[in-house]
Amino acid sequence: MSHRLKTGGRLIDRSRDVKFTFNGKHMKGFAGETLAASLLANGQTLLGRSFKYHRPRGIVASGAEEPNALVGLGKGDRYEPNQRVTTTEVFDGLTCETQNHWPSLDFDLLAVNSLVPQFLTAGFYYKTFLRPRAFWKHVYEPVIRKSAGLGKAPSPDARDPDSYEQIYAFCDVLIIGGGIAGLQAALSAAETGARVALWEQTAHWGGRAPVDGVTIDGQDADAWVAATIAKLEAMDNVHLRLRCMGAGVHDHGYVLGYERVSDHAPGTDAPRHRLWRMRAGQIVTATGAIERPLSFAGNDLPGVMLASAVRDYVVNYAVSPGQSVVVVTNNDDAYRTAIALRQAGVGVPAVVDARAEANGPLVAEARAAGITVLTGKGIRKVKGGKKVTGVEICRIDSKGTAFTEVFDCDAVAMSGGWSPVVHLWSHCGGKLVWDDTHHFFRPDASRPPLGADGAGFVRACGSADGEMGAVLMGAHEAGLAAAKATGASGTPPAPATDQVPDMAPMDAVWMMPRNAEYDLRMKMWLDYQNDVKVSDVQLAAREGYQSVEHTKRYTTLGMATDQGKLSNINGLAILSDALGQPIPATGTTTFRPPYTPISIGAIAGGATGPVFQPLRRTPLYDWHAENGADWEPVGQWRRPYTYIRAGEDRHKAVNREVTNARTNIGLLDASTLGKILVSGPDAGRFMDMLYTNMMSTLKPGKCRYGLMCNENGFLMDDGVVARLSDDAFLVHTTSGGADHVHGWMEDWLQCEWWDWKVHTVNLTEQFAQIAVVGPKARQLLERLGGMDVSRDALKFMEWSEGRLGGFDARVFRISFSGELSFEIAVPASQGRAFWDRLLAEGADLGVMPYGTEALHILRAEKGFIMIGDETDGTVIPQDLNLNWAISKKKDDFLGKRGMEREAMVHPDRWKLVGLETLDGSVLPHGALAVTGGKTANKQAETEGRVTSTYYSPTLKRGIAMGLVRHGPNRMGEVLEFAGPNDARIKARIVDPVLYDKEGAKQDV
């Protein structure tokens, strides 16, 4: 059983107990350790069930690569699934629960899957659920959904109470990884004077070297690490961060760092996570290496761990994974574990070495300590159910039909060699090369990721670079070269010297034993988290999968939350062997950021709630807010949908506003309307290109409604243009379209007609614009006085400028409601005062503001189109019977050529009509008119659709507009529209103008 050792533990503080609960059970750990160490110290080796087979699983690793030991951490609003216990620092009050079992961790009924593993082989889902087709919806999908997914999603009602933040930062040289290589690289770079940042993902500097007994300049590594950190901390040009993972290296030196600021110390006012958005001139990856498992039968049982992890637990946390640990290896490094265990007083029955000979210095040391070393052997299988009880040994080159020795033990420490952590090197295109000595991929320094200038911007050092011996000199050179590449010129002193024992070459062992029979191979796990075995990859190869990317997706190898940190190389090797080709010919799958999952909270940062996106407010925003505005988002604007009064619902409020505008006076805050000034000697020429109709002939003082199309001929925006002077036009755009239209104008002026003398300014926010609408509108303006707004002085579709009631006003005599209407622009700063004045002066005239819904109904009763309702990016003006607004005199305008295409002039295009339900009801928005026939695809054939639909309080029934095939030629015909629940709603085709067709009311 795993247990706490009486002495030792370089990272724990035995004087500080930490209390936590595991599946409701109270446990105790020490400050400074990970949850994994605490759990092992409490004898808890069973930590979860596997994804497919629900096999018992325990801790394998000691860091970010852990595939098995995932728990649900926290409670309620702070619950988070799939947290790795190996990277979670234990703290007082921590609660966690195990995942993926039913009904309990110890007794899991779904472990029955494990009894018939041949049914869940590679491609199981593809093969099994194809037939019968009808089963998919009601049988297969519900069952799969129920068993799919790892961990439980937090409750939908949960709200994350923690805060998160993001920081933009800059440095010359960013070093990722705070082991001794990273520290040396940082020191050498910093000593040149370059601005240096150093990130370490764990809570401690120094990495593996102190655990592995490396000595530096004759001292132990811990002493050198402490001295180096002291030096770095004293330098102004160095920025150090612990608990900060380099999550991803992106284009041109952009790096994301994920800092877990207070995960280990909840309850402070610090943010929980911080996302560093770093722009680095040069990057040095010193991310170390990850040990590989060995593939032997039963290598997934709780108690089978990486040899390096066992060493970490013993040395760092004074925790042993067992009383008696068999070490199995193909290299010298694992002997360090045997020695560490023996020194800690833990039994080591044997080191099982796959190599024919083992005689490096570490092997000699182990032998001298009295440890039995078996060579040319491997583990045939691990014995045990929910925990290791022993191992059977066989000859490495055999089929494993019989064992040669048996050892009782309660843990196994395995080492299949190391793989450099090349993720960050690879994220942005750095290439890898296969190393035949160490049997791993390492960065190919001749093909680094390239920056904006075409030069490499990432260097690797230490074991991340595949350096398995002394690393400090290489790290020094990497740090120095990176600093020089950013223009630094200082000369750092020579680095310290790290002494590491010589290592005899390793042997590649991808399967143990090498010729293992099928029943052993189907118990050899490659990907622990996704339950992918040696036999699955071999099956995929037999079924014709050759590309590693395809095999990955077919078998799900490396697709779990650990992204195959342990399994990738072993899986590649098995695939390469099955395909009869060398490993580099198979290649790797793509390494994508982030290195380990990062929280959504960190990605969102502070941009949540009210600051999720900027809010645009009109000058009248506060008035609306104080007077019952029911807000509607329009782009980034907020506009009142309606103003709800006591005793009203939305519907009643809207109807009141419409009726009042038709009988008294309505006020609309139209400030969001786009206002773009187009001026210059070539302004008229430019306006003629922008609009489908002729604008250059418009006289100063006059207004004209115009249409803008894109080059496809599709309607893009509309609005009223006012000619201010011979060389200036004021373009009104839709509320949502102002920025786009302004950008569109600039695009043409800067990139196509750059010799035209035209200047554009987006004045949208400079003015408050208020529509005064209704039969008594003129009466109100006359009360304000100062400008002649009589019918003859200011005709329909004219504008004038002056002082209206003491305000600087530009009055447009235009109407989007069909009523007598003035749109009045005043400087934004005068907007609120002007609005208040209108309300006060017009009180006895029945003045009343209306919102966007009333605006829509008023325009729909008049048959006016709305961009975004009647148009959807595929509608041309001709579809909306707007041919009158398309100039035939102009040789060219944007969209003219597009409109000439065959499909645009086709007689079968759907065209705008009004629609009137026979029963007076309101048609559903977007409803399709169905013919009753079927298309070639056996779908219902349609001949039109609803584009706008409202209840008209004026006409007291539902009104709608729609696009219908040959619509205008079918007046009076009754169509059937598809409603909810297969309902069919009958509606008659009518003229879209349902109110005051002659236009008498707007021109009075």
Next chain:
Amino acid sequence: MLLLTCPCCGVTAEETEFAPGGEAHLKRFGPGSSDADYESYMFNRKNPRGVHFERWRHAYGCGKWFLAARCTMTLEVFGTYPAQTVEPPAEIVAAIKAKRPEWEGFA
């Protein structure tokens, strides 16, 4: 996230400050043009693995459009230049040739 230098205001900034505008140096075909010319202007775009010319706008800066010569494979930026030109200027072509001798030239 690319780093680009706006040739108008001289600012070097990252991609989020700019808005992409697709392929550069397109010739507009308006009324009277053949179907084939119009189709090529509207819809047919180069998609090279290597040297490419692009339109960018310094949308959250000076607002000016400019053009960039860039390698779509390595993301190397050979240079940026004002949009008021129908073909890459000589110094941009020279910069590309220096880095990519095998490049067939602007066509």
